[in-house]
Amino acid sequence: MIDLDLMKPITLEQAEATQRRLSFNHVMRNEVEVKVRKLASGYQGEKKLHYFLGLIPDKKYHIFHGLRLPAEKSFFQTDAHLLSTKLIILIESKNYSGKLSIEKLQLTQEINDTKLVYENPLAQVNRHKLLLLYFFEKYQIPPIPIETLVVFTKSSAEINIAPGYTEAEKKICKASNLLKKIEEIERYYRKESVDQKTIGKIKRLLLNKHTPFRSDFLKTMGIDKGDIVTGVRCPKCEFGPMKYKRNHWKCPKCNHISNNAHLEAINDHFLIIKATITNSELRELLHLPTRRASTYVLTLLNLPSTGSKRGSIYHQPKSFPLSTNYVSPHNTNTIKNK
Numbered sequence: 001m002i003d004l005d006l007m008k009p010i011t012l013e014q015a016e017a018t019q020r021r022l023s024f025n026h027v028m029r030n031e032v033e034v035k036v037r038k039l040a041s042g043y044q045g046e047k048k049l050h051y052f053l054g055l056i057p058d059k060k061y062h063i064f065h066g067l068r069l070p071a072e073k074s075f076f077q078t079d080a081h082l083l084s085t086k087l088i089i090l091i092e093s094k095n096y097s098g099k100l101s102i103e104k105l106q107l108t109q110e111i112n113d114t115k116l117v118y119e120n121p122l123a124q125v126n127r128h129k130l131l132l133l134y135f136f137e138k139y140q141i142p143p144i145p146i147e148t149l150v151v152f153t154k155s156s157a158e159i160n161i162a163p164g165y166t167e168a169e170k171k172i173c174k175a176s177n178l179l180k181k182i183e184e185i186e187r188y189y190r191k192e193s194v195d196q197k198t199i200g201k202i203k204r205l206l207l208n209k210h211t212p213f214r215s216d217f218l219k220t221m222g223i224d225k226g227d228i229v230t231g232v233r234c235p236k237c238e239f240g241p242m243k244y245k246r247n248h249w250k251c252p253k254c255n256h257i258s259n260n261a262h263l264e265a266i267n268d269h270f271l272i273i274k275a276t277i278t279n280s281e282l283r284e285l286l287h288l289p290t291r292r293a294s295t296y297v298l299t300l301l302n303l304p305s306t307g308s309k310r311g312s313i314y315h316q317p318k319s320f321p322l323s324t325n326y327v328s329p330h331n332t333n334t335i336k337n338k
Contacts, residue, residue, distance in 0.1 A: 004064035014217035043152035045095025
């Protein structure tokens with residue numbers, strides 16, 4: 001049973017939004033594009049892991065994807081967390097290609113005449129195991145066995161494990177062999193370690209303490225907010241800005257007409273600028289001709305808000321990103337000031 005489903009990483013969403021909003025000659029354009037490719041590759045690997053875990057019968061495990069839990073002053077995140085009355089299995093996935101050599105102290109990737117060195121992913125997932133034990137101890141969760149696995153999701157990758165590294169031989173596999181590896185682990189855990197009541201307690205604790213990662217992406221990349229290109233992009237030819245006229249958007253390049261092309265720009269603002277927006281900021285963002293036009297757009301969006309009249313501040317909604325299903329001209333959605 002999937003209790004925490006796989007979501008597209010916010011960092012990837014932010015990177016893609018930044019890529020859309022940077023001029024082609026911007027000094028950081030290439031670095032952002034590299035970041036997008038790297039994050040997208042990792043997400044593709046997580047989707048492949050999600051597919052294979054989805055083949056497990058629902059009653060066997062509670063499955064949490066991308067679970068991020070507090071660890072003192074920091075956090076730790078697992079790609080997949082499998083919970084049952086018998087044991088927990090933590091899984092780290094890597095979508096690396098090329099020749100992969102795994103030693104106790106490192107993982108070496110050789111591809112296109114380039115050699116790259118990474119942390120051994122088995123050391124990473126074993127560290128997560130230790131942090132999870134600390135976490136359970138803090139919240140007085142009864143002892144439950146925890147096993148770890150590393151899954152390489154790129155089928156074409158060549159994996160070479162250092163001779164005598166038996167732990168890696170037991171705990172590292174390709175995605176296509178994952179279910180078999182899980183079955184092998186299960187043979188050692190026939191008896192239940194905790195009851196269903198405790199499982200319910202653990203499930204609620206994990207979901208309650210789950211904290212999705214979000215950073216100031218522009219600051220991390222060293223990009224000034226003033227460098228972000230505003231305006232509404234054409235969903236057909238990607239030209240911008242589109243022109244607003246009579247409650248719709250028209251592309252001056254291909255003449256495409258859209259009623260909701262502005263949603264992408266607002267989503268991008270929430271992702272990389274800030275989680276709030278005012279009437280005047282929306283007008284500047286969308287290149288709207290009048291305050292009346294921006295007021296109309298905000299009325300249709302029906303965003304949560306604080307303040308009143310000209311002092312109103314509109315907030316990123318929980319159902320994010322905005323889509324055509326979200327747009328509603330009915331009701332108000334005001335957040336009460338504390």
